[in-house]
Amino acid sequence: MRNAPSSVEQGRCPADFDFFDENTLNCPYRFYEVLQEQAPVYHLPDTNIYMVTRHADIKTLLKDTATFSNNFTEQLKGPEPSPDVTAIYARAWQPVDTLITADPPRHKTYRTLVNKVFNQKRVDAMEDYMKRIVHELIDGFIERGECDFISEFTTPLPVYVIADQLGVPRKDLRDFKRWSDSFARRLSQMATPDEQIEDAENIVAFQFYFAEMCEQRRNDPRDDMITDLVTTTIEDPDTGETRPLNMEELQSLLQQLMVAGNETTTSAITGGMVSLIQNPEQLHALTLDPAGIPQAVEEILRMESPSAGLWRVVKKETEIHGVSIPEGSLLMLRYHAANRDRALFDAPNELNIERANANDHIAFGQGIHFCPGAMLARKEMHVAFTALLSRMTHFRIDESKSDLTYWPNIVLRGLKSLHIQFDQRVD
Ligand code: HEM
Structure with a gap:
């Protein structure tokens, strides 16, 4: 456990914890344990949210897409946006439900x-492209013997990769x-009014950029995903008519592919x-x-679960473990x-790169919404750790610059900062 405040470690019953509190979000392990033992379906006080924490329960619920819907856009809208924000979004394409919702x-x-x-x-x-990117990024800091690992390595890597896939x-x-x-901040619902305006401007700029790119690819097709998306046809989900994707659908798909990973x-x-x-x-x-790296990647995915919790909307009143859940409530499936x-997992808070069942994790979800980017993410992690370990050794955390705390976000889980020091391998 990292930086565990003692009150969070010592709670004995669910009421001892506030899920939304920064300390709990930062170190939720004791809370999870208490919930799994005492309240596997827990009504978060003063909300319409029910949190599910047991692995077996989540797997079962994921199969019942008729009762537990992904169409959570309305429920998560939050307070009405200001007229300024609404006016900015009105300049572009309106959201439609394609994948995650x-x-x-x-x-x-x-x-x-x-x-x-x-x-695949x-x-x-x-x-090969990924290897090139990873080595280029490492070249950028290896001589210094230290780096800001997030801004110099783990942030640019997935951005370069998905951008290249898309074209x-x-x-x-x-x-x-x-x-x-801006998409991630909108999802966290923690933006200030000024940030909401900034996010709206960014999201609209994204839409115009991709609209132009779609147009370009229609006229000049290439071997990339945008070309595939603009040249393909679908059966309209309402009329059954065969047609190309319209711009709202293209925007929705591109946004999800671009942001989710x-x-x-x-x-x-x-x-x-x-x-x-x-x-x-x-x-x-x-x-x-290094042959152990793919297995270690699964164990890391299990431990980190960066998509810490996802929503479902309860479509009809239901009961789970004796807890009655009214229609319209929100379930938080706590993958983390x-x-x-x-x-399921022995000593679950300890890293064990040889854990035989690490692969039973559900960090990518399961069922119809199982992450389509899983194979890409796994490969990026594999290529990244292989390159790092082949070129550097004696890794240390620079504790003066990294306090190892997580962003206070109930959906996504990630460390705020990580500065590392290391030696170059000479063998
Ligand atoms: C370690 C990295 C990743 C993790 C932990 C992760 C996790 C997840 C999870 C848990 C879901 C299921 C959501 C649900 O149950 O409602 C999901 C769905 C999704 N992910 Fe990922 N993901 C990762 C990387 C990526 C990448 C690289 C991409 C694309 C380039 C991507 C694109 C998507 C999309 C589009 C969906 C929605 C799929 C659908 O609703 O059918 N993800 N992801």
Whole structure:
């Protein structure tokens, strides 16, 4: 456990914890344990949110898409945006439900399409490109013997990779990251009024940029995902008519593909690096035998679970473990807790790169919404750790610059900062 405030570690019953409190979010492990033992479906006080923490329960609930819907946009809208923010969004394309907020049968239309354009072949073909990026990033700081690991390595890596898959030129990547951050901040619902205006401007700029890019690819097709998306056809989910994707659908898909993988992959590699540095014998074992890296990646995904919790809307009144849940309530499926469930994982708060069932984690969800970027994220993590361990050794955390606390976000989990020191390998 990192930086565990004692009150959070010592709670004995659910009421001893405030889920939204920064200390609990930072170190939720004792809270998860108490909930899994005493209240596996827990009504968060003064909200319409019910949190589910056991691995087996979440897996079962994920199958029942008729009762537990992904169409949570309305529930999460929060306070009405100011007229200024509304006016900015009105200049661009309005949101439509495609992947993450769509239910069957609508979801299948878009998911089939994404599975088609985002496949193992395309990801495998990326490997050399990923290696090049990773080594270039390492070249940028290795001589210094230290780096800001998040800004110099784990942030640019997934942005470069997804931008390249989509077909965004490198020269535009500075904008790309800014836009992506605005989507993430909107999701966290923690933006100030001024930040909401800034986010709206960024999101609208993103939309115009991609609208132009779609137009370009229609006229001049290339071997990239944007070309695939603009040249393909779908069966309209309402009328059954075969037609190309319209601009609202294209924007929705591009936004999700662009944003969903950035923060999450950044957090997985950052958190994984910390865990390995804190377990030097395991780090050493991987250095000696890099063949263990794919298994270590699964264990890191289990421990970090960067998509810490996802929403479902309860479509009809239901009861789980004796808790009655009214229609219209929100379920928070706590993937991060499930991946540390003692019923499945021994010593769940300890890194064990040889854990035989690490792969039972649900860090990428399960069922129809299972993360389509999983194979890409896994490969990025594999390539990243292989390169880091092959070029550097004696990794240390620079504690004067890294307090190892997490952003206070109830959906995404990621460390705020990580500065590391290391030696170059000379062997
Ligand atoms: C370590 C990195 C990642 C983690 C932990 C992660 C986690 C998840 C999870 C838990 C879900 C399921 C959501 C639910 O249950 O409602 C999901 C869905 C999704 N992810 Fe990822 N993801 C990662 C990387 C990526 C990447 C690299 C991409 C794309 C480039 C991506 C794109 C998506 C999309 C589009 C969905 C929605 C799928 C659907 O609703 O059918 N993710 N991800």
